Amino acid sequence: AKVAGKNCYRFYSRAMDQAVERRVRMEQELRGAWERGELSVAYQPVYRLRDNRLVGAEALLRWHHPEQGMVSPAVFIDVAEQSGLIETIGPQVLRVACRDAMRWQNEFPTVEPLFVSVNVSPRQLRSGELPGLVEACLRETGLPASQLHVELTETAVIGDELHASTLLSRLRSIGVKVWLDDFGTGFSGLSHLRRVPVDGVKIDRSFIADVLRDPDDLALTTAIIAMAHSLGITVVAEGVEKEGQYAILRERGCDLAQGYWLGHPSSAQDFARLLI
Numbered sequence: 001a002k003v004a005g006k007n008c009y010r011f012y013s014r015a016m017d018q019a020v021e022r023r024v025r026m027e028q029e030l031r032g033a034w035e036r037g038e039l040s041v042a043y044q045p046v047y048r049l050r051d052n053r054l055v056g057a058e059a060l061l062r063w064h065h066p067e068q069g070m071v072s073p074a075v076f077i078d079v080a081e082q083s084g085l086i087e088t089i090g091p092q093v094l095r096v097a098c099r100d101a102m103r104w105q106n107e108f109p110t111v112e113p114l115f116v117s118v119n120v121s122p123r124q125l126r127s128g129e130l131p132g133l134v135e136a137c138l139r140e141t142g143l144p145a146s147q148l149h150v151e152l153t154e155t156a157v158i159g160d161e162l163h164a165s166t167l168l169s170r171l172r173s174i175g176v177k178v179w180l181d182d183f184g185t186g187f188s189g190l191s192h193l194r195r196v197p198v199d200g201v202k203i204d205r206s207f208i209a210d211v212l213r214d215p216d217d218l219a220l221t222t223a224i225i226a227m228a229h230s231l232g233i234t235v236v237a238e239g240v241e242k243e244g245q246y247a248i249l250r251e252r253g254c255d256l257a258q259g260y261w262l263g264h265p266s267s268a269q270d271f272a273r274l275l276i
Protein backbone atom coordinates (compact mmCIF):
# COMPACT_ATOMS: atom_id res chain seq x y z
CA ALA A 1 0.00 0.00 0.00
CA LYS A 2 2.87 2.25 0.81
CA VAL A 3 4.41 1.72 -2.61
CA ALA A 4 1.11 2.42 -4.36
CA GLY A 5 0.73 5.57 -2.29
CA LYS A 6 4.14 6.69 -3.33
CA ASN A 7 3.39 6.06 -7.00
CA CYS A 8 0.16 7.85 -6.61
CA TYR A 9 1.92 10.80 -5.11
CA ARG A 10 4.46 10.77 -7.89
CA PHE A 11 1.68 10.67 -10.48
CA TYR A 12 -0.09 13.66 -8.99
CA SER A 13 3.09 15.62 -8.57
CA ARG A 14 3.92 14.94 -12.24
CA ALA A 15 0.50 16.17 -13.29
CA MET A 16 0.97 19.20 -11.11
CA ASP A 17 4.41 19.85 -12.56
CA GLN A 18 2.87 19.77 -16.01
CA ALA A 19 0.18 22.23 -15.03
CA VAL A 20 2.77 24.54 -13.52
CA GLU A 21 4.92 24.15 -16.61
CA ARG A 22 1.99 25.05 -18.86
CA ARG A 23 1.31 28.17 -16.84
CA VAL A 24 4.95 29.20 -16.89
CA ARG A 25 5.06 28.71 -20.66
CA MET A 26 1.87 30.69 -21.12
CA GLU A 27 3.26 33.46 -18.97
CA GLN A 28 6.41 33.61 -21.10
CA GLU A 29 4.36 33.68 -24.29
CA LEU A 30 2.04 36.33 -22.94
CA ARG A 31 5.00 38.52 -22.08
CA GLY A 32 5.55 40.67 -25.14
CA ALA A 33 2.35 39.45 -26.83
CA TRP A 34 1.06 43.01 -26.99
CA GLU A 35 4.21 44.26 -28.71
CA ARG A 36 4.03 41.38 -31.19
CA GLY A 37 0.46 42.38 -32.07
CA GLU A 38 -1.13 39.18 -30.76
CA LEU A 39 -3.45 40.96 -28.33
CA SER A 40 -6.45 42.99 -29.44
CA VAL A 41 -9.64 44.38 -28.01
CA ALA A 42 -13.06 43.15 -29.15
CA TYR A 43 -16.33 44.99 -28.48
CA GLN A 44 -19.69 43.52 -27.62
CA PRO A 45 -22.73 45.79 -28.12
CA VAL A 46 -24.88 46.74 -25.14
CA TYR A 47 -28.53 47.67 -25.74
CA ARG A 48 -31.07 49.62 -23.72
CA LEU A 49 -34.19 47.55 -23.31
CA ARG A 50 -36.66 50.44 -22.97
CA ASP A 51 -36.13 51.61 -26.58
CA ASN A 52 -33.94 48.80 -28.02
CA ARG A 53 -31.14 51.26 -28.72
CA LEU A 54 -27.43 50.58 -28.88
CA VAL A 55 -25.92 52.51 -25.97
CA GLY A 56 -22.43 51.13 -25.49
CA ALA A 57 -19.92 48.33 -25.74
CA GLU A 58 -17.96 46.07 -23.43
CA ALA A 59 -14.26 45.84 -24.25
CA LEU A 60 -13.01 42.24 -24.17
CA LEU A 61 -9.38 41.27 -24.54
CA ARG A 62 -8.45 38.78 -27.26
CA TRP A 63 -5.23 36.79 -27.63
CA HIS A 64 -4.40 35.36 -31.00
CA HIS A 65 -1.66 32.85 -30.19
CA PRO A 66 0.68 32.19 -33.17
CA GLU A 67 0.28 28.39 -32.88
CA GLN A 68 -2.78 27.76 -30.74
CA GLY A 69 -5.10 30.31 -32.33
CA MET A 70 -7.54 32.12 -30.05
CA VAL A 71 -6.88 31.52 -26.37
CA SER A 72 -9.80 32.14 -24.03
CA PRO A 73 -9.46 35.11 -21.68
CA ALA A 74 -10.96 32.83 -19.03
CA VAL A 75 -7.59 31.02 -19.20
CA PHE A 76 -5.00 33.68 -19.89
CA ILE A 77 -6.43 36.54 -17.79
CA ASP A 78 -5.86 34.37 -14.77
CA VAL A 79 -2.23 33.81 -15.76
CA ALA A 80 -1.82 37.55 -16.37
CA GLU A 81 -3.35 38.27 -12.98
CA GLN A 82 -1.19 35.77 -11.06
CA SER A 83 2.03 36.80 -12.76
CA GLY A 84 1.42 40.53 -12.50
CA LEU A 85 1.43 40.92 -16.30
CA ILE A 86 -2.08 42.36 -15.99
CA GLU A 87 -0.48 45.51 -14.62
CA THR A 88 0.98 46.22 -18.06
CA ILE A 89 -1.77 44.66 -20.20
CA GLY A 90 -4.70 46.20 -18.29
CA PRO A 91 -3.61 49.80 -18.93
CA GLN A 92 -3.17 49.03 -22.66
CA VAL A 93 -6.75 47.72 -22.89
CA LEU A 94 -8.02 50.84 -21.16
CA ARG A 95 -6.09 53.13 -23.49
CA VAL A 96 -7.22 51.30 -26.64
CA ALA A 97 -10.86 51.20 -25.49
CA CYS A 98 -10.94 54.95 -24.76
CA ARG A 99 -9.28 55.67 -28.10
CA ASP A 100 -11.73 53.48 -30.06
CA ALA A 101 -14.77 54.96 -28.28
CA MET A 102 -13.52 58.46 -29.09
CA ARG A 103 -13.07 57.42 -32.74
CA TRP A 104 -16.63 56.15 -33.03
CA GLN A 105 -17.85 59.44 -31.69
CA ASN A 106 -15.72 61.46 -34.10
CA GLU A 107 -16.72 59.35 -37.07
CA PHE A 108 -20.42 59.19 -36.23
CA PRO A 109 -21.18 62.47 -34.45
CA THR A 110 -24.93 62.14 -35.00
CA VAL A 111 -25.13 58.95 -32.96
CA GLU A 112 -26.00 59.32 -29.27
CA PRO A 113 -22.61 59.11 -27.45
CA LEU A 114 -21.77 55.51 -26.61
CA PHE A 115 -20.06 54.31 -23.48
CA VAL A 116 -17.23 51.81 -23.42
CA SER A 117 -16.99 49.44 -20.48
CA VAL A 118 -13.59 48.07 -19.46
CA ASN A 119 -12.91 45.08 -17.18
CA VAL A 120 -10.52 45.83 -14.35
CA SER A 121 -8.87 42.99 -12.47
CA PRO A 122 -8.56 42.74 -8.68
CA ARG A 123 -4.83 43.30 -8.87
CA GLN A 124 -5.25 46.47 -10.92
CA LEU A 125 -7.61 47.88 -8.34
CA ARG A 126 -5.41 46.87 -5.40
CA SER A 127 -2.33 48.55 -6.89
CA GLY A 128 -4.06 51.90 -6.31
CA GLU A 129 -2.96 53.25 -9.68
CA LEU A 130 -6.35 52.98 -11.35
CA PRO A 131 -7.71 56.52 -10.79
CA GLY A 132 -4.50 58.13 -12.06
CA LEU A 133 -4.38 55.81 -15.04
CA VAL A 134 -8.01 56.47 -15.93
CA GLU A 135 -7.48 60.22 -15.73
CA ALA A 136 -4.42 59.97 -18.00
CA CYS A 137 -6.30 57.86 -20.60
CA LEU A 138 -9.24 60.27 -20.66
CA ARG A 139 -6.90 63.22 -21.02
CA GLU A 140 -4.87 61.56 -23.80
CA THR A 141 -7.85 60.43 -25.84
CA GLY A 142 -10.33 63.22 -25.09
CA LEU A 143 -13.07 60.75 -24.16
CA PRO A 144 -15.55 62.33 -21.73
CA ALA A 145 -15.45 60.58 -18.35
CA SER A 146 -19.20 59.92 -18.49
CA GLN A 147 -18.57 57.63 -21.46
CA LEU A 148 -16.20 55.33 -19.60
CA HIS A 149 -17.39 52.53 -17.37
CA VAL A 150 -15.22 50.17 -15.35
CA GLU A 151 -16.33 46.66 -14.40
CA LEU A 152 -15.10 44.98 -11.26
CA THR A 153 -15.89 41.60 -9.80
CA GLU A 154 -16.71 41.03 -6.19
CA THR A 155 -13.28 39.49 -5.61
CA ALA A 156 -11.73 42.86 -6.43
CA VAL A 157 -13.48 44.58 -3.56
CA ILE A 158 -13.34 41.74 -1.04
CA GLY A 159 -10.77 42.05 1.72
CA ASP A 160 -10.11 45.74 1.69
CA GLU A 161 -13.46 47.34 1.08
CA LEU A 162 -12.37 50.67 2.49
CA HIS A 163 -9.43 50.90 0.08
CA ALA A 164 -11.68 49.81 -2.80
CA SER A 165 -14.41 52.31 -2.00
CA THR A 166 -11.90 55.16 -1.71
CA LEU A 167 -10.54 54.39 -5.18
CA LEU A 168 -13.97 53.87 -6.68
CA SER A 169 -15.29 57.09 -5.15
CA ARG A 170 -12.45 58.95 -6.78
CA LEU A 171 -13.37 57.48 -10.17
CA ARG A 172 -17.04 58.31 -9.66
CA SER A 173 -16.21 61.85 -8.60
CA ILE A 174 -14.74 62.52 -12.05
CA GLY A 175 -17.81 61.00 -13.71
CA VAL A 176 -16.64 57.46 -14.56
CA LYS A 177 -19.29 54.82 -13.87
CA VAL A 178 -18.51 51.74 -11.81
CA TRP A 179 -20.21 48.39 -12.40
CA LEU A 180 -20.18 45.27 -10.27
CA ASP A 181 -19.65 42.35 -12.67
CA ASP A 182 -20.87 38.74 -12.39
CA PHE A 183 -23.40 39.89 -9.83
CA GLY A 184 -25.18 37.16 -7.92
CA THR A 185 -22.40 34.58 -8.13
CA GLY A 186 -20.60 35.62 -4.93
CA PHE A 187 -21.87 35.01 -1.45
CA SER A 188 -22.04 38.55 -0.22
CA GLY A 189 -23.19 40.59 -3.19
CA LEU A 190 -25.79 42.42 -1.20
CA SER A 191 -23.53 43.48 1.62
CA HIS A 192 -21.05 44.92 -0.87
CA LEU A 193 -23.70 47.17 -2.30
CA ARG A 194 -24.02 48.73 1.13
CA ARG A 195 -20.35 49.54 1.50
CA VAL A 196 -18.94 49.91 -1.99
CA PRO A 197 -20.24 52.73 -4.18
CA VAL A 198 -21.34 51.43 -7.59
CA ASP A 199 -23.53 52.76 -10.40
CA GLY A 200 -24.83 49.43 -11.47
CA VAL A 201 -24.69 45.64 -11.40
CA LYS A 202 -24.33 43.12 -14.19
CA ILE A 203 -26.45 40.05 -13.54
CA ASP A 204 -24.30 37.01 -14.18
CA ARG A 205 -25.20 35.05 -17.27
CA SER A 206 -25.76 31.85 -15.27
CA PHE A 207 -29.03 33.44 -14.05
CA ILE A 208 -30.07 34.57 -17.50
CA ALA A 209 -29.34 31.16 -19.05
CA ASP A 210 -32.30 29.52 -17.27
CA VAL A 211 -34.57 32.48 -16.83
CA LEU A 212 -37.19 31.04 -19.18
CA ARG A 213 -37.20 27.54 -17.66
CA ASP A 214 -36.33 27.88 -14.01
CA PRO A 215 -38.83 29.88 -11.92
CA ASP A 216 -36.18 30.34 -9.21
CA ASP A 217 -33.79 32.02 -11.61
CA LEU A 218 -36.54 34.28 -12.86
CA ALA A 219 -37.48 35.16 -9.29
CA LEU A 220 -33.86 35.94 -8.41
CA THR A 221 -33.37 38.02 -11.53
CA THR A 222 -36.57 39.97 -10.85
CA ALA A 223 -35.51 40.50 -7.24
CA ILE A 224 -32.06 41.77 -8.26
CA ILE A 225 -33.69 44.26 -10.65
CA ALA A 226 -36.12 45.49 -7.98
CA MET A 227 -33.41 45.75 -5.33
CA ALA A 228 -31.01 47.59 -7.64
CA HIS A 229 -33.70 50.04 -8.64
CA SER A 230 -34.66 50.73 -5.05
CA LEU A 231 -30.99 51.62 -4.45
CA GLY A 232 -31.03 53.84 -7.52
CA ILE A 233 -28.59 51.75 -9.52
CA THR A 234 -28.74 50.38 -13.06
CA VAL A 235 -29.01 46.72 -14.08
CA VAL A 236 -27.40 45.01 -17.06
CA ALA A 237 -28.22 41.43 -18.01
CA GLU A 238 -25.43 39.51 -19.73
CA GLY A 239 -25.56 36.33 -21.78
CA VAL A 240 -28.86 37.04 -23.56
CA GLU A 241 -28.91 34.30 -26.19
CA LYS A 242 -32.62 34.13 -27.05
CA GLU A 243 -35.36 36.53 -27.95
CA GLY A 244 -37.52 35.18 -25.11
CA GLN A 245 -34.86 36.10 -22.55
CA TYR A 246 -34.69 39.61 -23.95
CA ALA A 247 -38.48 39.93 -23.83
CA ILE A 248 -38.82 38.78 -20.24
CA LEU A 249 -35.97 41.01 -19.05
CA ARG A 250 -37.60 43.96 -20.76
CA GLU A 251 -40.92 43.12 -19.14
CA ARG A 252 -39.25 42.94 -15.71
CA GLY A 253 -37.73 46.38 -16.13
CA CYS A 254 -34.09 45.44 -16.63
CA ASP A 255 -32.23 48.48 -18.01
CA LEU A 256 -29.57 47.13 -20.37
CA ALA A 257 -28.61 43.83 -21.98
CA GLN A 258 -25.88 42.16 -23.95
CA GLY A 259 -25.45 38.67 -25.35
CA TYR A 260 -25.06 36.62 -28.50
CA TRP A 261 -28.67 37.20 -29.51
CA LEU A 262 -27.95 40.95 -29.60
CA GLY A 263 -24.41 40.77 -30.91
CA HIS A 264 -21.15 38.90 -30.55
CA PRO A 265 -17.89 40.61 -29.58
CA SER A 266 -16.17 41.92 -32.73
CA SER A 267 -13.28 44.10 -33.84
CA ALA A 268 -13.50 47.87 -33.43
CA GLN A 269 -14.06 48.26 -37.18
CA ASP A 270 -16.85 45.70 -37.31
CA PHE A 271 -18.45 47.26 -34.27
CA ALA A 272 -18.41 50.67 -35.99
CA ARG A 273 -20.62 49.22 -38.76
CA LEU A 274 -23.43 49.01 -36.22
CA LEU A 275 -23.31 52.81 -36.02
CA ILE A 276 -23.98 53.46 -39.70
Ligand code: C2E
Nearest residue numbers: 060061073074077093119120121239240241259260261265
Ligand atom coordinates in the same frame (compact mmCIF):
# COMPACT_ATOMS: atom_id res chain seq x y z
P1 C2E B 1 -17.00 38.81 -18.43
O1 C2E B 1 -16.50 40.14 -17.99
O2 C2E B 1 -18.16 38.23 -17.68
O3 C2E B 1 -17.33 38.98 -19.97
C1 C2E B 1 -18.43 38.40 -20.61
C2 C2E B 1 -18.05 37.11 -21.30
O4 C2E B 1 -19.23 36.48 -21.78
C3 C2E B 1 -17.16 37.31 -22.51
O5 C2E B 1 -16.29 36.18 -22.59
C4 C2E B 1 -18.18 37.28 -23.65
O6 C2E B 1 -17.61 36.95 -24.90
C5 C2E B 1 -19.13 36.23 -23.17
N1 C2E B 1 -20.46 36.34 -23.71
C6 C2E B 1 -21.07 37.44 -24.20
N2 C2E B 1 -22.33 37.17 -24.58
C7 C2E B 1 -22.54 35.85 -24.34
C8 C2E B 1 -23.67 34.97 -24.53
O7 C2E B 1 -24.73 35.34 -25.00
N3 C2E B 1 -23.50 33.67 -24.14
C9 C2E B 1 -22.33 33.22 -23.61
N4 C2E B 1 -22.25 31.95 -23.26
N5 C2E B 1 -21.25 34.03 -23.41
C10 C2E B 1 -21.36 35.34 -23.78
P2 C2E B 1 -14.75 36.32 -22.89
O8 C2E B 1 -14.53 37.41 -23.87
O9 C2E B 1 -14.26 34.94 -23.18
O10 C2E B 1 -14.15 36.83 -21.52
C11 C2E B 1 -14.12 36.01 -20.38
C12 C2E B 1 -13.74 36.78 -19.16
O11 C2E B 1 -12.38 37.24 -19.24
C13 C2E B 1 -14.57 38.05 -18.95
O12 C2E B 1 -15.80 37.72 -18.39
C14 C2E B 1 -13.66 38.84 -18.04
O13 C2E B 1 -13.80 38.42 -16.71
C15 C2E B 1 -12.28 38.45 -18.53
N6 C2E B 1 -11.74 39.51 -19.40
C16 C2E B 1 -11.92 39.71 -20.72
N7 C2E B 1 -11.25 40.80 -21.15
C17 C2E B 1 -10.64 41.33 -20.05
C18 C2E B 1 -9.80 42.48 -19.81
O14 C2E B 1 -9.48 43.29 -20.72
N8 C2E B 1 -9.35 42.66 -18.53
C19 C2E B 1 -9.70 41.82 -17.50
N9 C2E B 1 -9.21 42.08 -16.27
N10 C2E B 1 -10.49 40.76 -17.69
C20 C2E B 1 -10.96 40.50 -18.94
Ligand code: CA
Nearest residue numbers: 058119151181
Ligand atom coordinates in the same frame (compact mmCIF):
# COMPACT_ATOMS: atom_id res chain seq x y z
CA1 CA C 1 -17.32 42.09 -17.70
Ligand code: CA
Nearest residue numbers: 181182202238
Ligand atom coordinates in the same frame (compact mmCIF):
# COMPACT_ATOMS: atom_id res chain seq x y z
CA1 CA D 1 -19.68 39.18 -16.34
Ligand code: CA
Nearest residue numbers: 210214216217
Ligand atom coordinates in the same frame (compact mmCIF):
# COMPACT_ATOMS: atom_id res chain seq x y z
CA1 CA E 1 -30.92 27.21 -12.19
